[in-house]
Amino acid sequence: MQRTDFSQMACSIARTMDVIGEPWSPLILRDVYVGITRFEELQRELGISRKVLTERLKWLVEAEVLERHRYSEHPPRHEYRLTDRGRELCDLLTVMVRWGDRWLAGEAGPPVLYRHRACGEIAHVAPCCSVCGEPMHSTDLDVEPGPGAAAG
């Protein structure tokens, strides 16, 4: 996709960006998430070039974020579905939404609102600590080498 190979870097940000490191992929995932699952629909909705859409879908299927599912044999028809991996990527999308809403939405306000089914309220996502449950921001973290760190 891009010239540099980010997938081999010892960094989970780089490896994630290797999968969705251009703007169309997250938008494709968003659309699949809301039920726009077919090639033609996606192309119309996004206004993406058919060529690029073909490439991205192939890439996302290879990355096991989407799967291509045949829903009709005659004629052969496909739809794209989120895998578990893909569904968890959508959590990342909700965090993107939050940042975009906060810093880029401007006067008009957020284009979309999210209602948390569990509590019934309009809400946004907040980053919390998996251990203690308290808010967890990048400024609250200390970084340490992990088992997969490059040999030093």
Added chain:
Amino acid sequence: MQRTDFSQMACSIARTMDVIGEPWSPLILRDVYVGITRFEELQRELGISRKVLTERLKWLVEAEVLERHRYSEHPPRHEYRLTDRGRELCDLLTVMVRWGDRWLAGEAGPPVLYRHRACGEIAHVAPCCSVCGEPMHSTDLDVEPGPGAAAG
């Protein structure tokens, strides 16, 4: 940067990807976050082309995610710092890390561990509801049009 203009779309994912929708920007932010703040350092650390680094830094400064700060008059020397906007983008990076750790780290395990300063434990970020505090995944959400939705 890319040919299509994502900044004008009525979607906070698109607008966010307009800012960091290629792999280098998140890596630059990560480095600035951990204290690698100068052009030469960044270039060496990332292995990025000087030309592309120049472009990305300019772009991130324009997007008000970084600011260029002169720390020496004679000779003129600069460092790049995170703005508030940028610091909040780092929260997004921690979520990317989490996904990458989970799905792309493989046998070796995560390259980096994060210790939550508040509780002292190695932890990862978990998406929670800003209202009720319970876990909030993309599958727990209902989507509604917001004030900034395109006229329909």
Added chain:
DNA sequence: CAGCGATAGTTCCTCGAAGGAACCCTCTGA
């Protein structure tokens, strides 16, 4: 059974962005 439309791509062409190497300028310290 001819023609049309929907689905799902593929091919071709052009232009801009990525990568890399080389070059430039300023200032400092030996």
Added chain:
DNA sequence: TCAGAGGGTTCCTTCGAGGAACTATCGCTG
């Protein structure tokens, strides 16, 4: 006065994005 670091800029090549046109299969309708 010359090497070296900091911080870029310029130039060249190649690859990917975007867009338009083309292909192929099947179902429906007149």
